[in-house]
Amino acid sequence: MESQNRLWRVLLLALPILVFSVLVIWPLLSSFYYSFTNWNGFNRDYEFLGLRNFAKIWTDRLFFDAIVNTTIWMAAALVLPTLTGLFLALLLDRQVRGARIFKTVFYLPICLSAIVVGQIWIWIYQPDWGLLNTFVKLAVNPDFNYAWLARPDSALFAVIVAWSWQQTGLSMVIYLAGLTSIPSEMLEVCEIEGATVWQRIWRVVIPLLTPSTVVVVALSMINSLKGFDILYIMTGGGPFNSSDTLAMHMYNESFKKYLMGYGSAISVVLFLIALTIIGVYFRQLKKVDEIYG
Amino acid sequence: MADVAASVQDRFNPWPATVFVALCILATLFLAPTAGVLLSSVKTTRAIALGDLWSVPDRIYLENYAEVLSNPAVHRYFLNTLLVTVPATFASIALGVLAGHVFAKLPFRGSNILFLIVVSGMFFPPQVILVPLFRLFNGLGLIDTLWPIILVHTALGIPICTLLMRNFFAAVPNALREAALIEGANEWQVLTRVALPLSLPALAVLATLQFTWIWNDFLWPLIFTQSDDKRTIMIGIVNLRGQYTVAWGVQGALSLVASLPTLVIFLFFQRYFIKGMTMGAIKG
Numbered sequence: 031m032e033s034q035n036r037l038w039r040v041l042l043l044a045l046p047i048l049v050f051s052v053l054v055i056w057p058l059l060s061s062f063y064y065s066f067t068n069w070n071g072f073n074r075d076y077e078f079l080g081l082r083n084f085a086k087i088w089t090d091r092l093f094f095d096a097i098v099n100t101t102i103w104m105a106a107a108l109v110l111p112t113l114t115g116l117f118l119a120l121l122l123d124r125q126v127r128g129a130r131i132f133k134t135v136f137y138l139p140i141c142l143s144a145i146v147v148g149q150i151w152i153w154i155y156q157p158d159w160g161l162l163n164t165f166v167k168l169a170v171n172p173d174f175n176y177a178w179l180a181r182p183d184s185a186l187f188a189v190i191v192a193w194s195w196q197q198t199g200l201s202m203v204i205y206l207a208g209l210t211s212i213p214s215e216m217l218e219v220c221e222i223e224g225a226t227v228w229q230r231i232w233r234v235v236i237p238l239l240t241p242s243t244v245v246v247v248a249l250s251m252i253n254s255l256k257g258f259d260i261l262y263i264m265t266g267g268g269p270f271n272s273s274d275t276l277a278m279h280m281y282n283e284s285f286k287k288y289l290m291g292y293g294s295a296i297s298v299v300l301f302l303i304a305l306t307i308i309g310v311y312f313r314q315l316k317k318v319d320e321i322y323g
Numbered sequence: 324m325a326d327v328a329a330s331v332q333d334r335f336n337p338w339p340a341t342v343f344v345a346l347c348i349l350a351t352l353f354l355a356p357t358a359g360v361l362l363s364s365v366k367t368t369r370a371i372a373l374g375d376l377w378s379v380p381d382r383i384y385l386e387n388y389a390e391v392l393s394n395p396a397v398h399r400y401f402l403n404t405l406l407v408t409v410p411a412t413f414a415s416i417a418l419g420v421l422a423g424h425v426f427a428k429l430p431f432r433g434s435n436i437l438f439l440i441v442v443s444g445m446f447f448p449p450q451v452i453l454v455p456l457f458r459l460f461n462g463l464g465l466i467d468t469l470w471p472i473i474l475v476h477t478a479l480g481i482p483i484c485t486l487l488m489r490n491f492f493a494a495v496p497n498a499l500r501e502a503a504l505i506e507g508a509n510e511w512q513v514l515t516r517v518a519l520p521l522s523l524p525a526l527a528v529l530a531t532l533q534f535t536w537i538w539n540d541f542l543w544p545l546i547f548t549q550s551d552d553k554r555t556i557m558i559g560i561v562n563l564r565g566q567y568t569v570a571w572g573v574q575g576a577l578s579l580v581a582s583l584p585t586l587v588i589f590l591f592f593q594r595y596f597i598k599g600m601t602m603g604a605i606k607g
Contacts, residue, residue, distance in 0.1 A: 034509075034510070035429050035510075036431075038425075038429060038509075038510035038511075039425050039429050039431060042421045042422070042424060042425045042429075042510070042514075043421065043422060043425050045418060045421060046418040046419070046421050046422040046441075046481055046485065047422070047437075047441075049418060049474075049477060049478050049481065050418075050441060050444065050478055050481045052478075053452075053456065053474060053475055053477075053478035053479075054444050054452060054478050054479065054481075055440075056455070057451075057452035057455035057456050057459070058447070058451055058452055058455075060455040061451055061452060061454060061455055064454055064455060064458075069454075069458070071454075071457065071458075071461075118349065121342050121345060121346055121349075122346070124339070124342055126339060126342050126343050126346060127339070127343055128343075128346075131350075132346050132350055134590075134593065135350045135353055135354055136349075136350070136353055137597070138353075138357070138589070139353075139357075140589075140596075140600070141535055141582075141585045141586060141588070141589035141596070142539070142582055142585070142586075143538070143539030143540075143541065143557050143581075143582065143585070144539070144541065145539070145541050145557045145560050145561065146539075146557075146560070146578045146581065146582050149360075149560060149574065149578050150356045150357065150359070150360050150578070151356065153356075153359055153360065153363065153571070153575075154356055154359065158372075159371060159372070161355060161356070161359055195353070195356065200600060203597055203600055203601055204600075204601055207601045252446050255448050256448045256449065256450075258449075258450070258541075258542055259541040259542065259557075262541070262545075263541075263561060276450075277448055277450050280450045280453070281450065281453075284453060284454055284457075285453075285457075285546065290454045290457070290458075293453070293454055294454045294455075296450075297448075297450050297451045297452075297453065297454065298451075300448050300450055300451055301447065301448075301451045304446060304447050304448055304451070307446075308443055308446050311446075
């Protein structure tokens with residue numbers, strides 16, 4: 031029996047593990063390898079540079095900008111969708127009329143591609159007839175004209191809003207799932223004991239939602255670290271690299287300037303950031319599991 | 324029972340009218356971007372340029388859709404996207420089923436670690452494997468074909484498919500498997516005749532998720548293809564921006580047409596979609 035099981039394990043796992051190893055694990059490891067070279071993407075040959083690519087990182091002004099932008103991008107992409115998602119989930123948990131339709135509306139953007147979302151928001155920010163400027167013209171100043179995506183001060187934030195619009199539904203869904211596990215008897219007891227609505231939300235509901243918050247926070251960070259398509263279509267990292275994140279920078283160095291060795295060094299940095307987030311995430315999950323069962 | 328439910332609702336929601344109005348306002352704000360594209364797609368370029376984008380048209384102008392649907396490049400983009408999405412969705416689910424079954428029903432020493440390694444694959448930014456994969460497929464002469472996109476999506480789908488299938492298979496009672504084994508079935512028959520027929524909901528969840536993700540993908544076709552007749556629809560949107568620079572209505576129509584398959588899937592299989600999103604997120 032056991033020998034048969036062993037045979038079946040090998041037979042069933044062979045293909046998935048082979049594909050995963052060749053196309054995910056091996057490239058991951060060789061990314062480290064190429065980060066020590068100056069491969070240009072075309073020639074078969076390359077030279078070993080040792081740690082020179084990593085030394086270059088420290089002097090690369092664009093890399094520094096990318097780190098700053100990534101930090102802003104990740105922080106904002108963490109706070110905005112999490113808070114709006116939580117707010118929507120709390121509203122929708124109250125069995126309001128039409129809750130089903132509202133939910134569909136809020137998570138509809140999830141099924142759109144980042145390219146289409148970017149395209150939609152390019153229209154909103156369009157200086158002459160976009161929704162945003164039309165509104166400002168009507169409400170404040172009829173001569174208002176501001177190219178949101180073409181100004182270094184606003185480009186990154188403009189994309190962050192578009193990104194949050196798409197991601198809010200995801201955190202709302204996770205919070206809604208978390209809310210179903212809070213027994214309504216508990217809330218009733220709180221009310222009988224005289225807790226106000228705010229007290230119930232701040233002191234009972236939000237603390238009990240900690241497991242969902244851990245998931246939402248980790249997922250938002252990971253997703254925003256991956257975020258590339260929407261920046262590519264809306265700003266291309268510009269103007270003047272003001273919306274150039276690490277993922278964008280890595281692409282530009284590797285596939286625009288064909289510095290694939292240097293691009294690999296940037297991807298190693300990306301990998302280490304992701305690894306840190308995942309490590310903390312798994313740890314928190316374990317902790318949450320122990321506390322909340 | 325009815326009035327108990329009503330009283331719970333009252334306790335839960337002290338201001339149903341306020342909440343309802345707040346939700347209506349938020350929903351309008353949320354829909355505005357999509358509504359704008361829909362409106363622009365049924366207007367003439369001239370009407371949009373005159374600043375008339377946000378009014379409801381008195382006549383629906385369908386020329387933009389006709390332009391998009393009669394463009395042979397768009398046909399090619401759609402065909403390519405289908406040729407990538409369908410096989411990659413199918414293959415990644417098949418591989419996830421195989422691995423998920425082993426992790427759920429045939430655990431071995433170290434299988435938990437292996438499972439964790441596979442699953443963590445879904446958390447890493449794809450940029451991390453970009454350069455080596457480009458070199459690999461360049462060396463194989465497969466750049467500018469659809470093969471690398473199919474293969475990479477198959478591989479990148481393994482983590483989520485394995486995770487969901489393992490969790491689903493783990494919930495199938497062991498007694499079913501043992502009964503089948505006693506009756507002389509082998510492991511393959513247990514998987515295909517016993518476990519799989521029970522797991523149609525999980526397969527539906529994965530099919531909707533994988534189809535949507537692969538259809539919407541932009542990065543891999545951007546890296547692996549160069550010529551216009553190998554591009555997928557999301558690249559096509561970007562490419563055609565040049566051709567339809569100020570034809571905003573045509574661009575809007577194109578965006579909507581390109582999103583139609585995933586929109587339809589989402590609206591019809593919303594339940595599965597949401598389930599997959601939450602399951603993948605929480606059990607991860």
